[in-house]
Amino acid sequence: MKKILFYILAMGLWALRPSGAEAQTPSGTPAVQMPDTVGIYGERKDTLEQTVFTSRGNGNFLSKGKDIRTEVITAAGLCKMACCNLAESFENSASVTVGYSDAVTGARQIRLLGQNGIYTQMLDENRPVMRGLASPFGLNYVPGQWLESIQIAKGVTSVINGVESMTGQINMEHRKPTDEKPLYVQASVMDDSKTDLNIVSSLQFDEDGKWSTVVLGHIDGNFKSMDHNGDGFMDDPRQLMMTLSNRWLYFDPSGMQLRFGWRAIRDHRMGGQMPAENDPGHVSWSEAFPNLWNSQIFNQSLGGYLKAGFPLNEANTSNVALVADYTYYSMESDFTTRTFNSGQHSAFVNLLYQNQDVEQHHFTLGLSGMLDVFKDEYGYSTLLTGGPGTPSTWYCYAGLAPVTSQVENDSRLGDVGAFGEYTFHSADETTFSSILGLRGDWFSGAGFRFSPRLTLKWAPSESWVFRANGGRGLRYSLPLLDNFGILSTGKKIEGYFMDHTLEDAWTFGGNATWYIGGSSTTYFSVDYFRTQFREQMILDYDVTPGVIVLSSLSQLPDAHSYTNNLQADFSTEPFEGLTLTLTGRWTDARQTRISQTASDDVKPMTSRYKGVLNVQYATHLNKWIFDFTASINGPCKVWDYMKGYDGMYADGYTPAFPLLYAQVTKRFKGVDFYVGGENLTNYRQPSPILHADTPFSEGFDASCVWGPLMGIKIYAGIRVTIWKTE
Template sequence: MKIKLFITTIALCTLAQFAFSQGSVKGKIKGISTSKKEEPLAFANVYWIGTSVGTVSDANGAFSINHPKGATKLVARTIGFKADTLSIKPGSAEVEFVLVAENVKLEEVVVSGRQRGSTLLALTPLKTEVITASGLCKMACCNLAESFENTASVSVGFSDAVSGARQIKMLGLAGTYTQMLDENRPIMRGIASPYGLTYTPGQWLESIQVSKGPGSVLNGYEAITGQINVEHRKPTAKEPLFVNLFADTDQRTEANVASSLQINERLSTVTLVHASTDPMKKDHNKDGFMDMPTAKQVNVASRWLYMAPSEAQLRAGIKVLAEERNGGQMNNASVANNYGLGLYRSKINNKQFNAYVKFGMPVGEHHDHEAHKESADGHSDCSEECTGDHPHEKEHSECGEECSEDHSKGDDHSECGEECTEDHGEEEHEECHEVEKSLALVADYTYHEQNSFFGIKNYNADMHSVFTNLLFQGGFNESNRYELGASFRFDRYNELLIDRFIQNNATKMEQYINLDRTERTAGVFGEYTLSKEEKMTFIVGARADHNSLYGWLFTPRANFKWDITDKLTFRASGGRGYRSPNPISDNMGILATGRQIAIDNNLKIEDAWTYGASIVRYFKLFNDERASISLDAFRTQFSNQLIVDQEYNKALVSIYNLDGQSYTNSIQVDLNFIPVERLSVFATYRYTDAKVDLKNQGLVKKPMVDKFKALLNLQYATKMNKWTFDATAQLNGQTLLPNLSGDLTQKKDYSEVYPMFFGQVTRKFKKVDVYVGCENIGNYRQKNPILSADSPFSTSFNSSVVWGPLMGRKVYGGLRFTL
């Protein structure tokens, strides 16, 4: 019955998409730069005035957009060029836009050639890397955790060898210090964070934006090492149906469906569905434990957009998911050393519900763009206001998002300021630069529940989280803008850990650790942006929050960008960040050990400063006029940090406040160029140095931080992109391993330096892409990731020291169908 209902819904969506349309309009967008050279404009936004129908041009500047009934004005815009508006009559089939450059050139660095798999946004004050939709297709990218294999900015690994929980690191620190955003709504917090990376399917996404440093104060104080913002497929997408099917040699199967429906000119929706199963029990290294748990997941989301005639916007959505994981020893494993407790098993059940509402509206005098006169050729220089979800429209409008939804002044953080125009003559166009004001409100609710056990340890928790953000945006002129707002967050945690362990190799002990708490945070914030002659941008912001558990928190942040020349850009940023400590949910791997967990009383809020700089140089290399090399360096210094120490006592996992220093230095260099047509090359190298004060040891190198990572990615596409070939090679540096013996005088070991290789071939047909690939081609696996696997209830049992791949070579294949 459910399957029939789902198929019927998809069919209705498809029919309705065409019912409200007058056909489609195709065209091309070209740009004339300051050098007077005309060239196609890729990833320009195209949309109909007065509707929520929009699209984006492809790598060759071409686009196709549905023509809603009654719509007559078609707008094209992209950063660095003046927007243009065409009058379109019913039945028009082909159009062409020619956009003229503004004073500043569009300086976007292409990393992955024609398919633009990844880009560096040149106009952002923060160095921002964008992984585009085509970049997400370079590998299997089944979920968000697997979407970072082609970047050194983010490292991906496992928290332990039992649960299969994925974790990321940025600037050498755990992903918990990176603020995760869903179209600028904070997500993956607290209890929802350990497995959150696997709850965002890669094929649901249009792009991922990765920025280093604390960033803006508009979304709270929790960003310490950086921010990762994900953009989902939009309600206004021109494709009414997208289906992705995936399977691999480990019997993992997955299906993703996205269905966009244009209900009328103002209301649209998208439904996202994900289902996956991983049923195969695998033990490649013969240690008696499953290499990965078996798993089942169902994930459904519905997103809505309404655009009012007044240009106010209302966006809302819900998401529900359920997942079950079963791991531990294989059925035929020996239980000789299991103290009569039977097989070591683990089970993890997660359920989540999320709902959000976003409302945005212009404030004060508003200009009626459709009332302006047009020039004789039907063009208008009037820029229709974009409305949407980005914190800085200038930073994200080239990322493949529909202008009609994603760049609103009406949402919480847009800088889209509108160019208004007075009456236009046939030969003269006058621009005025009045900065319009807007007001936005965001409200978000998340409920997450986890029930789990790891051997004889039980962990059950649930979380209710409410977040609201009110933002007012305005400016004195185009060069002086400001954003003011207030926020409130409510978090209620119910956490109980029943910590059972074997003491002295004989006695089963038990302790109850109750981590229930209620936390309320209210704050105000402001941010000021000064732009000087489009060459220099300075952003300074601050927020003051009162936390019911930790008192007043002051968060200053600043970002600076200077285009020294057309080919040389310098950026600098710095600021403070805080995180409430979550000793268990932030460190789930410690449950998959046989040790007693000892948590100190009165844990303090984590407090850190991050500051750094980057420089980007553009130059000619081979046939590429816009090759680039970039260098960035960042340092994170903690005033207080939650320390998880397995070296202080060999029978304990000690969790305590930092007493001394803790810092991480990270340096990264990237090289991007296109040596020949349709072949792109991306090479990167990152070096990390991390030190921390540990009990009875003083300042030492921080365990479980890889020293370096080198990466090379090649992509080649044939004409018309019929065939695309992707290859990636990684070299992962040594990781200092913790000394688990209890003898602090014993010399510590390092992990191996190991390579990883990935490859994929994609064949494009009219409506279907077929792809096959291989991960970990060299079949490298970490040897013995589980210590004392033959005695899983002893204090020496430990599965949390994971530094390399747990799975060997994997071949996969799939198809993507687009209607």
């Protein structure tokens, strides 16, 4: 730990050394100003590339130029709130809804187009990430301050990175090796003791700027236990997470690019019932406090990647690229009455040939492979017969040893595929474009699948853009990881919970955006998307009391599963410095379940609507920035067994609830100070843990979270940027 801190500090100090002769081109400009992501895949219009945002005050906007409907969260947007990690970066967005997986582990999950975030492909600069074991906590492990921008694309996207994107794609652009910022430090603290520290150093080495690197370090911790609602459980787990990454770029004037890097993550978190004594010393909580329900999760990961692009001609209209990625991830989790330990080796290889020799006609051909090797151990206690109302001491003091069982499962999930993508642009490159992607994959255990995708964009004038998009998505289900919250219950898990069904969905949709008066900052946009599953893993809490059943959609008679999503966005800048954004989203999610009644196929725990109002005012030259965000989160249907619990959910739905955020930032040369508040209405989900008083009973359930767990939070932070100078 000390060594890591020392290394980061040393890199920062080295960067601050006096530099007499920095890299200069003959024209006198620093040689490090070069295209960044372009060159590996070329200037694709639908993939999500780095953008440099300079004068735009607004942090969120709809991209006018992208062929696919894309919402961009800029670096300014990532500074509007605490945004400690990726999960907290979507509060300004109605497209993405963020919630907790459960009320004890702190795991976050997103929803896009009304579906779980597992159907949204996560990309790190166009490499698939956050897969498998990394998915439950993946959003927590991406520090918001590492990012330069986030792009949220709705619908089915390019086939180049596989077909796991069913509802959309979220691409993260990190701070670049070519950034002229030898040191960036951000630190913040919340009143609940949550503390964040980020250190980023971008360095350019040689005189012609061929080699550059960025070191990204992060530590965050939550050191104090809180129980505001008095249910005996910590509102947020105590945790300590560290992650370190190093990325390199080699850029040759010939156009050849080489990018490689690695990343390590270590996270330890403890949640559950609050012990009277806070520090158990060197023994685990389960040993120190055997009569308390607690969860302990220990995650570690180490991964590396390589991206290489080689031009085949001088104009770089023809090139080949290789992308390779390997990650090892391990999770050890103990939920008192059950354990889940798993290791995952994950590899991804993509080989591409791209040709743009003929203007207006671009095509990409490629081969790719993906392999995930899992070694899972799921252990559970069967001595859970107390039922709701059983005293919590029953389990521990009954003098009976729990009967434990363990299921071990080794699985290899792989697919190899070939793809082709043809792009046509009108002569002016803006009026019309179409992208046809075809991909064939052989999935281990499931055989061959063909996935077509089509994207159309038509911009008849400066004021109007119309888009249409549709295609197929496929992914292996990972039931325990996809539904991580079910481990924080006393319920028995039955069905296909160790199986890996190949989920299959088609998504279609469109978007119309009216740029009022041709302005790019004042617009009104409407989009509609429908996702229809042909195969899906279905979660059901209501088949039998005390049991969670995982079943397969295709095995249910006359089954269906779909979501319809309608969203409207309005954004304007009435005068310099003031930006207003108003967004509304409506979702209709339906799903067949074993337990459903004929007339009620509404998918539980899916919010019906969300509205977001964001106001930002920045004084001239952005010296003061004021941000205010208000959102209203619509009701969602609850599981039947929740009805009437603690006098709640009589109509079967959760209440709608508001959330308010505000932040003030004062900027000086190279230093920003900010202070803000989250959840200013202090709204908390009442009784987020069902039967919290009997945690060893089958009625115990911490997985049914639909609202905030923490009340009002005040935070303060500082950002220090040191720019490269002569």
